[in-house]
Amino acid sequence: MLQCAVKRFQDSRIHVSGRVRCVFGCRVVLLSLILAGAVVARAGGQTGTVADAQGQASHALSTRVVAYQIEARLDPVKKTIDATEILTYHNLTGRPLDTFPFHLYLNAFQPTSTFMREVRLYGTRGADPESVWDKKHYGAIEVKSFEVVGQGDFTKRLEFIQPDDHNPDDRTVFQVKLAKPVAPGADVVFKIVFHDQLPEVLERTGYKRNFFMVAQWFPKVGVWWHDAWNCHQFHALTEFFADFGAFDVKATVPENYLTGSTGDLVSTVPNRDHTKTVTWRAADIHDFAWTASPDYKLIEDAWTGSAGTVHIHLLLSPGHESSIRRYLEVIKGALDRFDRWYGPYPYDRITLVDPPQGASDAGGMEYPTLITCGTGWWVPEGARVPEMVTEHEFGHQYWYGMVATNEFEEAWMDEGINSYTEAKVMESLYGKDTSMLDLWGMSASDADILRLEYVTLPDTDPLSRFAWQFMNSNAYAAVSYGKTATLLLTLEGIIGEDTMRRAMHTYFMRYRFTHPTGADFIKTIEEVSGRDLDWYFQQAVHGTNVLDYEVLAIRSDPLDWFREPPSKPKKGVTLYRDTVLVHRKADFIMPVDIQIKFDNGDRTLEKWDGRDRWVRFSYDKKARVISAEIDPQHSVRLDKNFFSNSSTEEADRRATHKLSTYWLFATQYMAQLLAWLA
Ligand SMILES: [Zn+2]
Numbered sequence: 001m002l003q004c005a006v007k008r009f010q011d012s013r014i015h016v017s018g019r020v021r022c023v024f025g026c027r028v029v030l031l032s033l034i035l036a037g038a039v040v041a042r043a044g045g046q047t048g049t050v051a052d053a054q055g056q057a058s059h060a061l062s063t064r065v066v067a068y069q070i071e072a073r074l075d076p077v078k079k080t081i082d083a084t085e086i087l088t089y090h091n092l093t094g095r096p097l098d099t100f101p102f103h104l105y106l107n108a109f110q111p112t113s114t115f116m117r118e119v120r121l122y123g124t125r126g127a128d129p130e131s132v133w134d135k136k137h138y139g140a141i142e143v144k145s146f147e148v149v150g151q152g153d154f155t156k157r158l159e160f161i162q163p164d165d166h167n168p169d170d171r172t173v174f175q176v177k178l179a180k181p182v183a184p185g186a187d188v189v190f191k192i193v194f195h196d197q198l199p200e201v202l203e204r205t206g207y208k209r210n211f212f213m214v215a216q217w218f219p220k221v222g223v224w225w226h227d228a229w230n231c232h233q234f235h236a237l238t239e240f241f242a243d244f245g246a247f248d249v250k251a252t253v254p255e256n257y258l259t260g261s262t263g264d265l266v267s268t269v270p271n272r273d274h275t276k277t278v279t280w281r282a283a284d285i286h287d288f289a290w291t292a293s294p295d296y297k298l299i300e301d302a303w304t305g306s307a308g309t310v311h312i313h314l315l316l317s318p319g320h321e322s323s324i325r326r327y328l329e330v331i332k333g334a335l336d337r338f339d340r341w342y343g344p345y346p347y348d349r350i351t352l353v354d355p356p357q358g359a360s361d362a363g364g365m366e367y368p369t370l371i372t373c374g375t376g377w378w379v380p381e382g383a384r385v386p387e388m389v390t391e392h393e394f395g396h397q398y399w400y401g402m403v404a405t406n407e408f409e410e411a412w413m414d415e416g417i418n419s420y421t422e423a424k425v426m427e428s429l430y431g432k433d434t435s436m437l438d439l440w441g442m443s444a445s446d447a448d449i450l451r452l453e454y455v456t457l458p459d460t461d462p463l464s465r466f467a468w469q470f471m472n473s474n475a476y477a478a479v480s481y482g483k484t485a486t487l488l489l490t491l492e493g494i495i496g497e498d499t500m501r502r503a504m505h506t507y508f509m510r511y512r513f514t515h516p517t518g519a520d521f522i523k524t525i526e527e528v529s530g531r532d533l534d535w536y537f538q539q540a541v542h543g544t545n546v547l548d549y550e551v552l553a554i555r556s557d558p559l560d561w562f563r564e565p566p567s568k569p570k571k572g573v574t575l576y577r578d579t580v581l582v583h584r585k586a587d588f589i590m591p592v593d594i595q596i597k598f599d600n601g602d603r604t605l606e607k608w609d610g611r612d613r614w615v616r617f618s619y620d621k622k623a624r625v626i627s628a629e630i631d632p633q634h635s636v637r638l639d640k641n642f643f644s645n646s647s648t649e650e651a652d653r654r655a656t657h658k659l660s661t662y663w664l665f666a667t668q669y670m671a672q673l674l675a676w677l678a
Pocket residue numbers: 001002003392396415418
């Protein structure tokens with residue numbers, strides 16, 4: 001998803017800022033800002049792989065552990081769903097299993113849940129800590145009956161568990177202990193009847209008037225991973241983790257509703273009661289979401305890549321016609337870049353959901369082969385928020401969808417790597433300096449805005465921390481999204497952009513459909529680059545060290561300073577002792593280059609390993625030093641403060657000060673804008 005946070009600019013190389021990523025509780029959808037002195041604009045299927053609901057397929061891409069058959073009926077008045085679920089679980093763990101945990105995500109939307117407890121503690125995308133409970137956001141999922149085929153009715157033996165925080169009021173995970181264990185290699189079939197109460201949309205899920213975004217809506221079994229069940233409670237800052245498999249889903253909705261879903265539409269059958277039953281099917285995916293609304297307009301397009309043709313379905317909400325071209329342009333551009341750079345998109349469909357006015361909290365989220373976007377009629381061309389959101393959610397098809405890392409435990413592996421590829425794709429599509437903003441003479445890149453997200457809270461938490469254990473939601477956003485993207489962009493400066501792209505390609509192709517870990521990612525980067533990068537990843541991924549270098553002083557001192565009377569300085573004649581003092585202000589150790597310029601046109605590039613706290617370069621020359629700049633290639637993007645990276649003569653320093661004052665103003669202005677929007 002897209003985690004909101006105020007992004008600030010503090011970069012002397014850019015002259016304007018802005019974007020707001022997810023805001024608490026809401027999510028992006030729009031926004032564009034800007035100023036330059038004033039102004040604001042508010043503004044399935046699968047490749048030849050067809051599987052039935054038992055997970056049988058001739059060309060499975062994944063190890064299909066689960067097969068879900070769900071029949072659901074939507075009550076558009078009560079905002080409820082009644083459904084039956086038949087889950088076939090293939091025991092591929094190599095050991096007998098007698099206990100199975102299940103997620104009940106919708107139970108997070110209750111005032112005493114762990115999710116809401118954490119919202120009150122540190123906020124989340126949908127709400128800040130001061131938000132008041134509103135019962136319209138109540139959500140629930142109730143298991144009405146639970147049968148284990150061949151073993152009987154276990155409904156009364158379901159037990160809520162709270163493996164993460166022991167909150168007895170949290171009901172987002174239950175487990176069942178079977179009478180007989182499921183042997184290795186055998187199947188077990190669960191028949192579950194359940195009832196959903198959808199909330200008014202929050203956290204990407206729910207209804208708004210007659211719009212329905214039905215996500216995290218069915219009992220979902222945990223993942224047997226690393227020799228244990230992995231089934232975390234639903235937290236304010238966590239996303240999801242599930243096994244791959246096949247889905248066969250039927251939903252009965254009013255006959256005038258247009259629907260979209262994960263996977264492919266198989267059939268639509270009208271019923272006598274002014275409803276219709278739609279059937280969808282998908283395989284080699286690990287989640288299933290769907291949407292319905294009478295107000296959607298379907299826009300169809302297609303794109304052909306290395307794995308064949310991908311059908312693009314855009315479900316557009318009223319008033320957003322002006323965004324059609326923008327949506328289609330960015331989705332096709334993203335499909336193309338991912339296909340060429342990282343690997344094929346193997347599914348035959350991507351569905352874009354454009355939430356209606358007032359339902360922006362459903363936007364900016366990813367599900368297999370379906371993404372939710374966000375726009376508004378007021379978002380001007382050049383403020384690329386709709387493009388960025390669409391690209392971001394599409395990118396998740398690779399990192400969340402196919403690679404499928406554990407989002408509870410290693411959020412950076414999805415959100416962060418995805419933010420990095422977002423910056424790369426946006427730059428490729430919309431220009432290096434204009435990938436996020438190109439409006440009214442102002443420009444900003446997506447990479448710079450991600451970096452600004454990082455510098456707001458650079459040192460509270462390591463990337464590798466479990467998502468719900470971050471200090472607060474802003475720290476989670478700054479680190480999981482902004483810092484990860486920035487450290488991977490910085491890594492390009494160490495191993496080279498081409499090598500980085502090859503490493504990402506190797507990582508994707510090797511680990512798709514396998515649930516890798518951060519160690520697998522790092523190992524792949526080291527292998528492809530042929531470099532030992534432990535020194536870098538230990539600091540950047542596992543540590544909270546801040547990277548910040550500064551030019552502390554430049555000085556030109558005449559060697560004949562002691563003469564009496566003093567000699568008059570003469571250009572090209574007077575001999576100076578030129579010195580440049582560079583300081584490592586923080587703990588992150590990084591080799592850096594320093595470019596030094598003299599007033600006779602000479603320049604020199606010094607390399608420093610950065611290990612000591614400071615270094616002084618000294619030259620005796622018939623020239624004065626006029627400037628020194630750390631990292632003249634601007635590749636060390638992790639450096640927290642670019643303003644201190646160079647020192648020049650007085651006039652330039654004043655300009656820098658002016659610029660920083662401007663950014664302070666812009667930042668405060670944006671914070672106010674954010675408060676207004678929230
Ligand atoms: Zn995301």
